[in-house]
Amino acid sequence: MKKPIEPILTEIQSARELQKRIAVLERGAVREKKARHLAEKQLERYTLEIYQTNQSLKRALAFSTKKQFELEYLGKTSMGVASELSLHEMISNMVELTCEYCAAEYGFYFVTEDGVEVQKVENNVWSKELGWQSQCKLQNLVNANLPLSEAHVLESWFVSAVNDEAQDFAWVLYMNFALSGNKLGWLAFLSKKVSVDEGIFPILATARDGLNSGIRRRLTDVNILERNVQLQDSVNNLESAKRQLIQSEKMASLGQLAAGVAHEINNPVAFVRSNMEVFKDYLHNYKNLHYNIKSELTTHKTLDMKSFTALCEKADLAYIDEDSTALLTSNIEGLNRVRDIVENLKNFSHVGNTKLIQMSLYKCVDAALRITRNVFKYEHQVDNRLTDLCPAVLGDLGQLQQVFVNLFINAAYAMQGGGELSIWHTEGDQRVIIHVKDTGSGMDEETIGKLFIPFFTTKPVGVGTGLGLSVSYVILETHDVQVTVDSEIGLGTTFNLSFPVSI
């Protein structure tokens, strides 16, 4: 019996569709499987990449940490070197930092001279736990392993194996550096670690260079300090010599003036003495009068006016009374003159301390003229136009008096045979200028150029020291005085001294 065709066709159709569907799903499954496989492969690659990246990051981190540690060490040692720490403090700082950097148990600093340890300093061993302390046994252990007998600077850091079964120290790292004289400073670091990381040596070499430069700088600083002290001593000696020179020259001027000054003193002394002789006679007269009055009273028991007048006339009492007053006045004047001269000499010869105080130039010039009066007395005229109106300046009276005395002596010497000395002042720009003019022989350009050179003199041997004007110049410089000289041969010379006005 035949089956109907339609259901069969439908069945076939369904089977085909089913097969098609199965094929689609199978292909889909294949694609899904392949995609999953691809994804897994990709995941593996990502995982590997992440692992490698992680490893690389770990290495970079370790490298960075090491570099940071190295930089920190170098930074701190450099700061110590560049700081104002003393030599000992800087080296101690270096020991502490290096001990930590190379992970040593102990750090040492000591000094040798000709191979022998010197300066047994207390607490010269450092450890992180205990700080600075004394460790004789450890020091001996280090000394035994270092080439201390070699008295030269090592060119780098060195490591020596240590045979120490007692405390298990394995190696000592060391270097040395030159100190002053034949001394060598030594740094040593004792460690129990089995091996030394060679990577630390370039860093230690850099730190060593820095330390050496720091030591050189500090030793140089000490030298400079010593030289400064010497220089200051020299300056002080020079200052003292200058003061002595000024005083000597002052005394030399005084020597030149001595004869004149003696004459100045002699004159009043002579007339005072002469007057005193007269007073002696007058006293004799008074004694006679007294005697006569006593005799008259003894004889007559009385003295009338007539007899008294006669006795007085006999003793010339009226004249004596009148003359005595004149003589006493003259004596006082004479003694005042002596007193003034002595006073001026005292001021002149006084050792000044170069302390500048407010003073009158008028009084200073007047005193100098009094001292030198004798050199101008007979053949010269002195025209001193200075008055109290001349502004005050800051100065040392004795020293400036010396300057004017020198100028006046020179002026008198230039005016041998007579002439006129004129002194006046002008003012301007907060300065007062004292002009000292003579009508002497004058000077040529060459002489003017050498005026203030020490030991230059135009005077014959034995007359001048050649130091007068050079010393005067030094004094004027300390007073901030500017000096100019106008001179014409045969007509004379004018010195112009420009002082800053004291406000």
Place this chain on the structure above:
Amino acid sequence: MKGIIFVKFNEFIEELWGDEFWDELLEEAQLPSEGAYTTVVTYDDQELFILIGLVADKQNISVKDTQFAFGKWVFKELYNIAPTRAHNIQDVFEFLYAVQDFIHVEVHKLNPYALIPKFQFLSRTNDKLSFQYLSPRKLCFFCEGMVYGLAEHLGQKIRVFQSECEYEGGQCCVLKVEKV
């Protein structure tokens, strides 16, 4: 092109025309990858263009419309994996700026070698925005579809068109978005 686009294209095709149509496309296309797509692998761009071309042929629609439809459909898929910050934006224009300012920046962080399109903004008013679409892949219609998908997601009505398009002889592709 990143595998996520191919995986999403697969889902898009299967949603519209079924897995048999997808199988048919792959059987016919004979692609180097054999259609074994996974999100973590990168595939040749050309495979997508071949598949889009086949869809257009078989469904009797233009390539432009196919790109547009896929772009509109795929927006919500990509939105879900976009940075959370993007989810706070409620305006189409703001979102397009955010695409340029940080969404693509984040994509670049995760995929340093990804070829990401650039938007060069030309003008903006309250309701009009104009920008140039710059990508060697020339998926400007796909981009148009994405903008539509964005507006639909945010509940804004817009019109998107290109005032200039490389497919129509232009120097570049300029997209104009108008709120309506």
